[in-house]
Amino acid sequence: MPALGFIGRLKSKNTERAAEKTRRAWFGHIASLFRGGRLDDETWEELEELLIAADVGVGPTQDLLERLKRRVRDEGVSDPGGAMDILKTELVSILDVQSDGAPEAGAAPLVILMVGVNGAGKTTSIAKLAQLYVDDGKQVLLGAADTFRAAAIEQLRAWGDRVGVDVIAHQQGADPGAVAFDTLQAARSRGADVVIIDTAGRLHSKANLMQEMKKIQRVISQKGGASPRVILAMDATTGQNGLLQARAFSQAMACDGVFLSKLDGTAKGGVVVAIAAELKLPVHYIGAGEGLEDIAPFDPREFVDALFEPADTA
Ligand SMILES: Nc1nc2c(ncn2[C@@H]2O[C@H](COP(=O)(O)OP(=O)(O)OP(=O)(O)O)[C@@H](O)[C@H]2O)c(=O)[nH]1
Ligand SMILES: [Mg+2]
Numbered sequence: 001m002p003a004l005g006f007i008g009r010l011k012s013k014n015t016e017r018a019a020e021k022t023r024r025a026w027f028g029h030i031a032s033l034f035r036g037g038r039l040d041d042e043t044w045e046e047l048e049e050l051l052i053a054a055d056v057g058v059g060p061t062q063d064l065l066e067r068l069k070r071r072v073r074d075e076g077v078s079d080p081g082g083a084m085d086i087l088k089t090e091l092v093s094i095l096d097v098q099s100d101g102a103p104e105a106g107a108a109p110l111v112i113l114m115v116g117v118n119g120a121g122k123t124t125s126i127a128k129l130a131q132l133y134v135d136d137g138k139q140v141l142l143g144a145a146d147t148f149r150a151a152a153i154e155q156l157r158a159w160g161d162r163v164g165v166d167v168i169a170h171q172q173g174a175d176p177g178a179v180a181f182d183t184l185q186a187a188r189s190r191g192a193d194v195v196i197i198d199t200a201g202r203l204h205s206k207a208n209l210m211q212e213m214k215k216i217q218r219v220i221s222q223k224g225g226a227s228p229r230v231i232l233a234m235d236a237t238t239g240q241n242g243l244l245q246a247r248a249f250s251q252a253m254a255c256d257g258v259f260l261s262k263l264d265g266t267a268k269g270g271v272v273v274a275i276a277a278e279l280k281l282p283v284h285y286i287g288a289g290e291g292l293e294d295i296a297p298f299d300p301r302e303f304v305d306a307l308f309e310p311a312d313t314a
Contacts, residue, residue: 012306014296018288019306022269026054027307034084043080044069047087054270055239060277064090088304094273095300097282099256109141109187111195111226113180115213115253116233117245118201121261123152125233125287126196127159128295129259134163138193143183144169145176145216148200156198162292176200176212177219184224197228204248213253230255231284234275237266243274250279261287264294272303 019027030050033043044065051061064087071077071086112129114122123146130140142160144167146152153169160167168183180197187195199216202209220228232255234246249255258275263286272283283298 010293011296011299012302014288014294015286015299015302016306016309018263018286018296019269019303021264021267022054023307023309025267026050026270028310030087031084031308031310034080034087036080039072039078039080039083043083051270053268055266055268055274056270057240057243057274057278060094060274063277064094064273084308088308091273091304092300095276095283095303097276097280099282109184109192109195109226111184111197111220111224111228113197113199113217113220113228113230114233114259115199115230115249115255116201117203117242117249120201120233120235120242121259121287122146122201122233123155123159123198124290125259125261125285125295126156126198127163128287128292129285130159130163130165130194130196131292132295132297133194134165139191140165140194140196141183141187141190141192142167143180143195143197145179145183146198146200147172147174147176147179152198152200177216180216181219181224184220184226195226204245204252210252217253229257231257231259232281233259233261236260236263236269236271236286239266239268239271240274243271243278246275247279250281255281257282257284259283259285259287260298264288269307272298 030047033046048061048065052058067090068087072083077083114126116122130142133140142156142165144153144156157167168186170179183195183197204210217228220226232246232250235242258281260272260283263269275281275283286296286298288294
C-alpha cells in the first residue's frame with residue numbers, strides 16, 4: 001500500500017462510511033449483545049443469527065463461532081466484553097488473507113487486469129484506482145479492452161478525462177488482447193507506472209468468454225512480458241449469490257484479490273468475511289459510492305473497528 005498520509009485519512013473516512021450501514025444493521029447489534037452483561041447459550045444463538053443475517057455465510061459463521069467459543073473456554077473469559085474482543089481478533093485474522101499478488105508489488109509498469117461479472121463495478125472501480133495512483137504521483141494509462149458493450153469505450157474515456165489520464169482504445173468489436181498489448185506498449189514507451197485494463201463483464205459459465213479473458217491475461221504475460229495482477233470486481237449488494245459467482249469466476253481464472261464495490265449500498269457487509277473465508281482471496285479495496293473519491297484500500301483491523309464502533313458515537 002502506498003504509505004501516504006492522505007491515503008490514511010481517505011481510508012478511515014471511507015471505511016467508516018462503507019461500514020456504516022452494516023454497523024447500524026448488524027454489527028452494532030452484535031456489539032450491544034456483548035454489552036448486555038451475560039454470556040450464555042442465548043448469546044451464541046443470537047450472534048449466529050446476526051452473523052448469518054449480515055451475509056457472513058453459514059459455513060464461515062459456524063467456524064467463527066466454534067473458534068470463538070473454544071477460545072472463550074480455553075482462555076477462561078467470562079465477561080462479554082472479553083468475548084467481543086476475541087471475536088474481533090478472529091474476524092481480523094480471517095480477513096487478513098495473505099497473497100503475493102498485492103497490487104502494489106512488482107516491476108514497472110504495474111499491470112492491473114480488472115475482471116468480473118456484468119455490472120460488478122469494474123469500470124467505475126478502475127477510475128477510482130486510477131485517481132488513487134494519480135494522487136500518489138504515478139503516471140497511469142487505461143486500456144479499453146471491453147470492446148464488447150457499445151458504450152464501454154466512451155464510458156472509460158469519460159472517466160479518463162475526469163481523472164486526467166489517457167485511454168488506449170481500438171474500435172468496438174476489436175480483439176481485447178490486442179488492446180491490452182497496445183496499452184502495455186504505450187505505457188512502456190511513455191514510461192508510465194501503472195496500466196489498468198478494463199474488460200467486458202462476463203459470466204463464468206460462458207466458456208468462450210472465459211477463454212477470451214485468459215487470452216488477454218496470456219497476451220499481457222507472454223507477448224507483453226508483464227505479469228498482470230488480476231482483480232476481481234464484486235458487487236457487495238449481490239451478497240451470497242454474488243459470492244457464488246465470484247467463486248466460480250476465481251476457479252475459472254486465478255485472481256489475486258477483490259475490489260468489493262457498492263458497500264455503501266448494502267447493510268450486509270458481512271460478505272467481506274465470506275469472501276475472505278470462502279474465496280481465500282484478500283479484499284484489496286472497497287468502493288463506497290459512485291464518485292472517484294469513494295474508494296478505500298481495505299484494512300482488516302480498521303474495517304472491524306469501524307463495524308464495532310458503538311452506535312452512540314456515530
Ligand atoms: N453506490 C455505488 N455504486 C457503484 C459503485 N461502484 C459502481 N457503482 C455503480 O454501479 C453501476 C455499474 O458500474 P460499472 O463500473 O459500469 O460496472 P461494470 O462492471 O464496468 O459493468 P459492465 O462493464 O457493464 O460489466 C454504475 O451505475 C456505477 O455508478 C459503488 O461503490 N457504490
Ligand atoms: Mg464496464
